[in-house]
Amino acid sequence: MVELLKENQSTLEETQFPPLENPPYHVGIIMDGNGRWAKKNNKTRFEGHKAGTDNLRRILTCSVEFGVKMLTIYAFSTENWKRPPFEVMGLMKILENVIDRELQELNRNGVQLRHIGRLERLKPNIRDKVRHAIDVTKDNDQLILNVAFNYGGREEIVQAVRRVVAEGIAPDQITEELLSQYMYTAHSPDPDLIIRTSGEFRTSNFLIWQAAYAEYYITPTYWPDFGKAEYYQALQAFARRDRRYGGRSE
Numbered sequence: 001m002v003e004l005l006k007e008n009q010s011t012l013e014e015t016q017f018p019p020l021e022n023p024p025y026h027v028g029i030i031m032d033g034n035g036r037w038a039k040k041n042n043k044t045r046f047e048g049h050k051a052g053t054d055n056l057r058r059i060l061t062c063s064v065e066f067g068v069k070m071l072t073i074y075a076f077s078t079e080n081w082k083r084p085p086f087e088v089m090g091l092m093k094i095l096e097n098v099i100d101r102e103l104q105e106l107n108r109n110g111v112q113l114r115h116i117g118r119l120e121r122l123k124p125n126i127r128d129k130v131r132h133a134i135d136v137t138k139d140n141d142q143l144i145l146n147v148a149f150n151y152g153g154r155e156e157i158v159q160a161v162r163r164v165v166a167e168g169i170a171p172d173q174i175t176e177e178l179l180s181q182y183m184y185t186a187h188s189p190d191p192d193l194i195i196r197t198s199g200e201f202r203t204s205n206f207l208i209w210q211a212a213y214a215e216y217y218i219t220p221t222y223w224p225d226f227g228k229a230e231y232y233q234a235l236q237a238f239a240r241r242d243r244r245y246g247g248r249s250e
Contacts, residue, residue, distance in 0.1 A: 017232045022239045023067035024192035028214070029059070030074045030206055033198030033222030040222070046090045051224035053094055057102070060111065062228050063143055066235055070144040070188060072116070074206045078152030081121070092126060095149065099129045103136065110142025116184035117151030118159075146188065153208035156184055185210055193238045195231075197223040215241045 031052055038048025056073065063071050076091055106113065113134050119127045130149075160182035164174060180186065190210045194203075199220035203211065217234040219226065 015229065017066075017228075020066055020232075020235055020239060023235055024215075024238050025068070026070040026072070026189050026191045026193075027063070027068050027235075028072040028074070028191040028194040028207055028211065030194065030196040030204060031056070031223040032196060032200055032204075034224060036198060037222035037224045045087060048224065049091060049094055053098055055224050055226065058227065059231060060106075060109075060143065060145065062231050064109075066232060068143070068235075070146065072146035072148060072185075072188075072191060072207065074148045074151070074204070076117075076149045076151070077205060078117075078150060078155050079205065092123070096126050096129060099133050103133050106133075106145075107137050107140065110140045111137060112140040112142075112144045113137045114144060114146045114188075116146050116148045116156075118155075119150065121150055144188070146185070148206070151184070151206075153203075153205040157209055180209070183209060190214065193217060193234070195219070195226075195234050197221055197226050 034048035034052040035045050036048075037043075037051065038045050041048075043051070060071070075095070080091070081088060115130055115134060119130060122130070160179055163182050164179065169178070185207075188210075190212070191207060191214045193216075194207070194211055194214045195217045196204075197219055199218065201218060207214075215238050217237055219230060219234070221230060
């Protein structure tokens, strides 16, 4: 039975789906469920996080195929520092290994890497590798990948307000448009669709300013098992939504 399920999954991964008529430009993903996937499959949490990282390669390929131009992934939140030190160290090591192992291929495939969040708490060598990856890929335009690492939505808003105050901008000059220019995502359009895996119904402090009018897609599937077919299904669901932005349909 297990082998049959694996064979069916492999077949789905190779399937060529019809082009989407209205794919979202910007998709955000809360990649949740690595730990529960590991427990379900008798793996360690580190193996679960590694499986989730490996799955990202598949989703990047699918994003290009499906016409998504920008992808923002929630890789490590400001709250994740509360996890056991050995797990945090493992996540940092995974980040470093991914940059070392995948940068050349990402660059070759036209992926532009951006970081949103703060780098201060990362070790100097990891900070340098992140900055190097951003610089190497800055001219690529096949897919923009925003990596939210050491990121928190509330912290982002606080930092934006502090910068506005520091620059002496008068209160009556502060607008939504102006404040948006002080966010980490200042040069990115707001997300059209946010996908959350593992079945949890919460935003977890992810893009809470930018996602005011985003559509959400919640799936019980754990992130390492979130594959091509379900990604396509999520994008199809988005295409069927009636986005009114507070107004009314005709």
